[in-house]
Amino acid sequence: xxxxxxxxxxxxxxxxxxxxxxxxxxxxxxxxxxxxxxxxxxxxxxxxxxxxxxxxxxxxxxxxxxxxxxxxxxxxxxxxxxxxxxxxxxxxxxxxxxxxxxxxxxxxxxxxxxxxxxxxxxxxxxxxxxxxxxxxxxxxxxxxxxxxxxxxxxxxxxxxxxxxxxxxxxxxxxxxxxxxxxxxxxxxxxxxxxxxxxxxxxxxxxxxxxxxxxxxxxxxxxxxxxxxxxxxxxxxxxxxxxxxxxxxxxxxxxxxxxxxxxxxxxxxxxxxxxxxxxxxxxxxxxxxxxxxxxxxxxxxxxxxxxxxxxxxxxxxxxxxxxxxxxxxxxxxxxxxxxxxxxxxxxxxxxxxxxxxxxxxxxxxxxxxxxxxxxxxxxxxxxxxxxxxxxxxxxxxx
Numbered sequence: 001x002x003x004x005x006x007x008x009x010x011x012x013x014x015x016x017x018x019x020x021x022x023x024x025x026x027x028x029x030x031x032x033x034x035x036x037x038x039x040x041x042x043x044x045x046x047x048x049x050x051x052x053x054x055x056x057x058x059x060x061x062x063x064x065x066x067x068x069x070x071x072x073x074x075x076x077x078x079x080x081x082x083x084x085x086x087x088x089x090x091x092x093x094x095x096x097x098x099x100x101x102x103x104x105x106x107x108x109x110x111x112x113x114x115x116x117x118x119x120x121x122x123x124x125x126x127x128x129x130x131x132x133x134x135x136x137x138x139x140x141x142x143x144x145x146x147x148x149x150x151x152x153x154x155x156x157x158x159x160x161x162x163x164x165x166x167x168x169x170x171x172x173x174x175x176x177x178x179x180x181x182x183x184x185x186x187x188x189x190x191x192x193x194x195x196x197x198x199x200x201x202x203x204x205x206x207x208x209x210x211x212x213x214x215x216x217x218x219x220x221x222x223x224x225x226x227x228x229x230x231x232x233x234x235x236x237x238x239x240x241x242x243x244x245x246x247x248x249x250x251x252x253x254x255x256x257x258x259x260x261x262x263x264x265x266x267x268x269x270x271x272x273x274x275x276x277x278x279x280x281x282x283x284x285x286x287x288x289x290x291x292x293x294x295x296x297x298x299x300x301x302x303x304x305x306x307x308x309x310x311x312x313x314x315x316x317x318x319x320x321x322x323x324x325x326x327x328x329x330x331x332x333x334x335x336x337x338x339x340x341x342x343x344x345x346x347x348x349x350x351x352x353x354x355x356x357x358x359x360x361x362x363x364x365x366x367x368x369x370x371x372x373x374x375x376x377x378x379x380x381x382x383x384x385x386x387x388x389x390x391x392x393x394x395x396x397x
Contacts, residue, residue, distance in 0.1 A: 003062070003178060004247040011057025012240065025237045026050040047225045051233040055240050059198070059208050062177040062243075063190055067217035068210045069224040070236065074173070074193030075101050076229040077207030081138075081189060082106075083227075084219035085167055088114030090137040095122040095152065096351040097145040099171070100340035108342075119351075122152040123282070129160045136164065142171040144287070147299050147335045147359040148352065149174070149274040151283025154290055158186025167216070173197070173326075178250045179293040183212050189220070195324060197296070200242040200249050202327030204235045249328065249364060253296025256330075256362035256370055261298045263371045269378045271303040271356075296363070297325060302356040308381050309334055309356040318365055318373045325361035330370055333359050 001009065012023050026049055033039045042048050056068040071077040082105070086092055092106065096119050106117045120131045122141055132139065139161040143152045158168045170182035173193045182190050192198055194206035211217035224230060254277075261275035273280075276287035277294030287294055302309045313321050319332035323339060333339055336348060336355045343353070362370050 006061055007058065007243045007246050010061035011054050023051065023054050023237070023240060025233050027233050045233065046228050046230055049230075049233050049236070051240070052230065052236045055236040056208075058240065058243060059192070059194075060210055063172070063210045064177075064181055064183050065190070065210045065212045067212070067214060067221070068208055069217070069221050070194065070231055070239075071207040071209070071224065072229045072231050073205045074191070074195060074207035075105060077191055077193075077209045078102060078105060079109075080220050080223045080227070080229070081169060081191065081209060082110055082115075084223055086110060086115050086137055089116070089135070091116035091118055091133070091135045092138040092140055093118045093120055093128070093131050093136055094140045095120065095142065095145060095150070097148050097150050097353075098140075098142060099146040100335070100342045102140075102171075103340075104342040122157060123150070125153070125156055125160065128157055132161060132164045132166055134164070136161075136166045138167050138169055140169045140171070142174065143180075143290075144174045144276055144283070144295060144297065146174060147274075147340065147357060149276055149281075149283075149295075149297055149299055151276050151281070151287045151290075153286050154182055154185040154187065162186065174295055174297055175291060176246075176250060176295070178247060179254075179295055180291045185290055188213065188216050194239055196326030197250065197253070198243060198246065198326075199239045200246060200326060200328065201238070202324060202329065204231070204238050206231050206235055206239060250293070250296065252364045253326075253362065254293045256365070256367045257294070257296045257298050257360075259367040259371055260360060260362045260374065263375060264298065264300050267375065267378050269303050269381055271301040274299040296361065298360045298362060300358055300360070301354055302358060302381075304356060304381055306336075306355040309358060310337070312377050312381065313358055316373050316377055318369055319360065319362075325359075326363075327361070328364045330363040330365055331361040335359055 014021055029045050031042045056070055060068040111117055120127050141152055161168045167188045169189045170187040171191050172182050173196050176197045190210045192208045194208050209220045258277050261273050261278055264270045265273045275298045276283055313332045313334045319330045322331050335357055
């Protein structure tokens with residue numbers, strides 16, 4: 001089956017009792033048993049639920065895998081992997097450009113427990129190879145990354161990691177399974193913030209861990225039940241609904257992102273544009289090789305002051321100022337004060353995350369309207385006074 005057919009049919013049979021073509025919501029906590037321990041595959045909804053099982057089946061199928069566990073958030077999914085595979089004294093290697101919530105969990109939860117977190121420039125394969133030691137348990141990468149959309153050679157990094165017996169985890173949230181198949185590139189586990197493109201409508205919080213190998217998946221599946229961080233049946237049903245239009249949405253996201261990136265690259269008030277679809281992007285050739293499209297996210301550095309950046313993101317007509325991404329409404333955020341505010345300012349600067357870096361999620365509106373909104377805002381920046389941006393005191397999401 002092709003991708004769009006799988007989003008509608010995989011793991012989602014017509015309901016046998018009534019013939020309903022849309023899978024029902026099994027909004028139940030428990031199930032009648034014929035005798036003690038004699039049930040029909042379901043005993044308690046924390047452990048398993050028919051609606052969640054359908055969602056896990058289709059998510060695994062879309063990634064070309066066999067196993068999936070859905071969690072109540074993307075960070076809950078990350079926590080399950082880290083708890084399953086990272087013990088005190090062991091090391092995880094991550095790129096410098098990583099989601100702020102991942103950064104916070106690694107440095108404020110797992111480092112205090114004695115785990116070792118090492119940041120490496122994943123564009124330098126020699127540095128990656130040198131960094132992996134007998135103590136390295138996980139090589140964790142995003143590609144494209146959040147928020148600068150850096151692209152790394154997943155296949156090459158996986159070969160280096162596997163040569164030393166190290167697990168490879170790929171966060172495929174930005175690329176989605178529509179544009180990238182990490183298992184074909186050597187990933188052992190794939191993680192998603194389902195909240196974003198998979199659900200696609202900014203109306204639920206959810207995460208997923210996916211695996212091809214049953215042995216690798218088993219510790220994560222155990223923790224899903226043991227820790228209980230599962231989503232509700234209703235939220236699973238909403239994601240199943242969202243997935244049915246995923247191919248259509250991703251095509252529009254990518255078209256709009258391309259139009260926005262090209263317009264920004266031509267504007268005098270834009271210092272740098274981060275979008276893998278631009279030939280000027282340092283990861284463009286890798287993206288062409290390992291992706292079937294360039295995704296729907298665009299980031300750029302404003303040629304201006306932090307105050308101008310703050311004013312710009314706060315005054316758009318069609319880009320709502322907010323956290324998250326991947327919904328049907330366009331969003332804009334200032335990572336230094338929002339998604340990556342949990343990273344100390346000096347660390348952000350060292351990682352190249354400037355206070356004028358702006359992240360865009362161009363969504364399903366008209367590309368012309370989105371481009372006009374951005375260009376009008378950039379053209380008006382001359383009237384904004386240059387005042388210093390306040391230090392971010394919040395922890396971000």
